[in-house]
Amino acid sequence: MAPPVIRVKGxxxxxxxxxxxxxxxxxxxxxLTIRAGEVYGLLGPNGSGKSTTIQxxxxxxxxxxxxxxxxGSPPGTPESKSRIGYLPEDSVFYPFLSGREMLDLSARLxxxxxxxxxxxxxxxxxxxxxxxxxxxxxxxxxxxxxxxIGIAQALIHDPDLIILxxxxxxxxxxxxxxxxxxxxxxxxxxxxxxxxxxxxADVEQVCDRVSILYGGxxxxxxxxxxxxxxxxxxxxxxxxxxAEALDSAKKHLREQGLDVISVKPGSKSLEEKFLETxxxxxxxxETTAGAEPGGGLPVFLGGGQDNK
Amino acid sequence: MIALFLAPxxxxxxxxxxxxxxxxxxRGGALAVVTRTLLAEVWRTGVLPIGGGILFVGLGLxxxxxxxxxxIESRIHTxxxxxxxxxxxxxxxxxxxxxxxxxxxxxxTGRIRWLMVPSGTRWNLLxxxxxxxxxxxxxxxxPxxxxxxLLVGRASESTELLWNPASVAVVSPETLDVxxxxxxxxxxxxxxxxxxxxxxxxxxxxxxxxxxxxxxRSRSISKGSSRDYWFHYPAGLEKGxxxxxxxxxxxxxxxxxxxxxxxxxxxxxEVIVRNGERSSIEIxxxxxxxxxxxxxxxxxxxxxxxxxxxxVIWSGSDGMELRVPAGSLISSLASSxxxxxxxCGFIAALGLTVATFLGMPVATLFLLCFLVxxxxxxxxxxxxxxxxxxxxxxxxxxxxxxxxxxxxxxxxLIVGQLSAWNQHSTADRVAAGENVTSAEVVRGFVMIGLLWxxxxxxxxxxxxxxxxxxxERDR
Numbered sequence: 001m002a003p004p005v006i007r008v009k010g011x012x013x014x015x016x017x018x019x020x021x022x023x024x025x026x027x028x029x030x031x032l033t034i035r036a037g038e039v040y041g042l043l044g045p046n047g048s049g050k051s052t053t054i055q056x057x058x059x060x061x062x063x064x065x066x067x068x069x070x071x072g073s074p075p076g077t078p079e080s081k082s083r084i085g086y087l088p089e090d091s092v093f094y095p096f097l098s099g100r101e102m103l104d105l106s107a108r109l110x111x112x113x114x115x116x117x118x119x120x121x122x123x124x125x126x127x128x129x130x131x132x133x134x135x136x137x138x139x140x141x142x143x144x145x146x147x148x149i150g151i152a153q154a155l156i157h158d159p160d161l162i163i164l165x166x167x168x169x170x171x172x173x174x175x176x177x178x179x180x181x182x183x184x185x186x187x188x189x190x191x192x193x194x195x196x197x198x199x200x201a202d203v204e205q206v207c208d209r210v211s212i213l214y215g216g217x218x219x220x221x222x223x224x225x226x227x228x229x230x231x232x233x234x235x236x237x238x239x240x241x242x243a244e245a246l247d248s249a250k251k252h253l254r255e256q257g258l259d260v261i262s263v264k265p266g267s268k269s270l271e272e273k274f275l276e277t278x279x280x281x282x283x284x285x286e287t288t289a290g291a292e293p294g295g296g297l298p299v300f301l302g303g304g305q306d307n308k
Numbered sequence: 309m310i311a312l313f314l315a316p317x318x319x320x321x322x323x324x325x326x327x328x329x330x331x332x333x334x335r336g337g338a339l340a341v342v343t344r345t346l347l348a349e350v351w352r353t354g355v356l357p358i359g360g361g362i363l364f365v366g367l368g369l370x371x372x373x374x375x376x377x378x379x380i381e382s383r384i385h386t387x388x389x390x391x392x393x394x395x396x397x398x399x400x401x402x403x404x405x406x407x408x409x410x411x412x413x414x415x416x417t418g419r420i421r422w423l424m425v426p427s428g429t430r431w432n433l434l435x436x437x438x439x440x441x442x443x444x445x446x447x448x449x450x451p452x453x454x455x456x457x458l459l460v461g462r463a464s465e466s467t468e469l470l471w472n473p474a475s476v477a478v479v480s481p482e483t484l485d486v487x488x489x490x491x492x493x494x495x496x497x498x499x500x501x502x503x504x505x506x507x508x509x510x511x512x513x514x515x516x517x518x519x520x521x522x523x524x525r526s527r528s529i530s531k532g533s534s535r536d537y538w539f540h541y542p543a544g545l546e547k548g549x550x551x552x553x554x555x556x557x558x559x560x561x562x563x564x565x566x567x568x569x570x571x572x573x574x575x576x577x578e579v580i581v582r583n584g585e586r587s588s589i590e591i592x593x594x595x596x597x598x599x600x601x602x603x604x605x606x607x608x609x610x611x612x613x614x615x616x617x618x619x620v621i622w623s624g625s626d627g628m629e630l631r632v633p634a635g636s637l638i639s640s641l642a643s644s645x646x647x648x649x650x651x652c653g654f655i656a657a658l659g660l661t662v663a664t665f666l667g668m669p670v671a672t673l674f675l676l677c678f679l680v681x682x683x684x685x686x687x688x689x690x691x692x693x694x695x696x697x698x699x700x701x702x703x704x705x706x707x708x709x710x711x712x713x714x715x716x717x718x719x720x721l722i723v724g725q726l727s728a729w730n731q732h733s734t735a736d737r738v739a740a741g742e743n744v745t746s747a748e749v750v751r752g753f754v755m756i757g758l759l760w761x762x763x764x765x766x767x768x769x770x771x772x773x774x775x776x777x778x779x780e781r782d783r
Contacts, residue, residue, distance in 0.1 A: 034373075053651060058424075060421055060424055060425070061777070086422065088421060093419070093422075094345060096349060096352040103342050105345055106339060108338055108340070108341035109338050109342075109432075110426045110427035110430040111427065261634075
């Protein structure tokens with residue numbers, strides 16, 4: 001079993017006011033273990049303690065009680081921080097910097113050596129499809145473009161642990177699919193990824209394990225297949241069947257003692273239709289002021305890059 | 309009107325400086341990139357373009373606003389006085405805005421959470437921002453000073469004034485200063501003379517009374533008597549040195565004249581001076597190069613026979629002084645402006661530190677209060693030392709009184725220290741034609757820049773490291 005990258009035991013956090021009176025207990029006894037190479041989802045409604053947990057893991061706020069270990073060190077130490085990539089929930093980047101300057105800032109703050117800084121920036125700009133818009137100020141970017149530059153800055157120093165707070169927030173379906181592809185690629189290269197998100201479908205598709213927080217406590221935790229498994233349903237997907245074949249199948253199933261609850265003709269999902277339409281427009285040579293299609297994971301992250 | 313047309317040139321020079329700095333800082337580590345980001349912020353968000361515009365247009369308008377005096381010296385004095393004041397005030401406000409505004413913006417937008425994650429930010433955020441502010445201030449200060457010099461050059465109708473050694477070093481006579489040892493010796497003599505009187509007074513009160521008497525004596529000459537004043541000038545006197553005196557003959561003789569016999573080296577001359585007006589006595593060539601000399605003064609009384617003036621008093625620190633040509637107006641102005649830059653740097657360090665725990669409006673208010681306190685306003689006279697004539701408060705031994713006294717002394721110490729970076733002290737001297745030396749700049753850099761600024765910045769770093777940068781806004 002891979003060693004734990006994040007280990008949290010009995011974590012409590014009480015927020016206090018100016019006079020040190022307890023205002024709210026955001027976390028009350030959270031236990032988490034995230035292993036190397038895992039994609040882990042942190043789910044929960046607003047105010048459930050997801051962001052507080054992430055802030056503590058990043059060393060931005062201090063726990064009231066409990067044990068926390070990130071990459072083998074206490075949170076907030078230079079050793080652990082230097083191996084963490086972080087995408088904040090809101091796009092908080094300097095609006096007066098260009099995309100390229102923003103990545104340069106992030107790279108230099110993360111002490112990326114001068115020798116490969118420029119190369120990494122160009123590879124990441126290519127990955128997130130912002131090469132054409134790289135010299136525009138971030139303030140002029142759309143929300144989705146800001147999210148893309150945020151993802152790029154989180155990866156610039158090739159971190160071992162990547163914490164993504166609402167990574168698909170503001171992205172179009174194409175961007176969402178790309179983010180999922182990047183996450184898959186990073187997982188394949190042994191990176192540990194912690195995702196906090198409200199978009200449960202996205203989390204379900206990419207996460208190995210999830211925990212659901214409510215009231216500052218972990219209410220459910222486990223592998224996605226395990227916690228979503230229903231022992232009273234079976235779903236079959238078959239090729240298109242005519243009415244006669246359907247009746248015959250239903251009859252056979254009833255003979256086996258099974259209830260047929262729902263039978264639907266096959267249809268494309270809206271996401272599939274959207275992606276097809278955009279792809280066709282691109283093939284016709286239509287241009288956009290927004291992000292380009294983007295590429296695969298950069299070479300320095302172990303990817304092959306040019307898979308647009 | 310030409311002055312007004314020079315303002316855009318100064319603005320362009322500032323713009324070039326900033327753009328060049330931003331370009332140079334594309335290399336380097338975390339500190340350099342934080343500095344570069346701050347410069348980009350203050351440039352691209354309009355703080356510097358607008359602040360610089362106000363500074364340079366204000367300077368360009370000065371000759372129009374101040375009118376045209378026929379007296380060249382007066383024109384230059386006014387220009388230097390108001391020009392330096394305008395530059396210092398604008399730079400101070402801008403350093404306040406840049407320091408508090410920049411850090412508070414990181415907190416308000418929540419960017420501080422993202423900034424504090426990379427390992428390079430921890431020790432580089434505040435110093436990097438401070439260096440950025442210093443670069444921005446310098447980019448403003450340099451063209452502003454050049455513009456002021458151009459205005460002064462135009463007002464003087466000759467550039468000779470700028471380059472020639474027009475500044476002077478000012479030295480007070482040693483005889484006017486009363487040392488603790490002088491007081492001790494004098495008090496011992498008084499006790500011997502009158503043990504019944506002086507011996508009965510509380511020691512502290514007796515010392516204050518003795519000091520007061522000595523100071524009065526050292527600063528006055530009664531009619532018919534003479535006194536020697538010793539001057540010490542280690543660099544050696546230069547040609548053109550003068551003794552400048554401003555005698556006080558008493559209120560009732562305001563418009564009267566008095567006669568003095570002056571003894572300098574082997575030469576003896578008689579001079580006539582007016583009450584409260586400054587007069588100069590040229591130092592003879594035989595004293596050129598001398599490191600110390602004495603000035604003998606005999607007070608001969610009033611010029612008019614029917615006026616009786618009992619004594620003359622050298623009141624104030626400039627009652628009598630030696631003025632030796634030293635440095636040029638340019639070097640003096642440059643030194644004074646460098647000190648202004650150092651002071652603004654300290655304010656920026658303080659602004660950044662305060663912004664680590666206070667929000668934008670409160671942080672600015674805090675600093676403005678600090679500036680008012682530093683300028684002496686509101687605190688002047690708050691820590692008066694009891695005079696020799698005052699009575700001892702019977703409650704002085706109460707514990708509460710002792711605590712209050714200690715607090716007052718602490719406050720006095722702080723205000724005394726703060727006055728070290730009072731801008732007027734050097735700007736006024738430049739305007740008055742006095743020399744501000746490079747040694748003063750070094751001393752200011754060490755005391756205000758390194759010591760005060762350094763301690764303040766370290767405090768800010770410590771607070772920033774110890775405080776939570778998380779969800780305070782959401783909670």
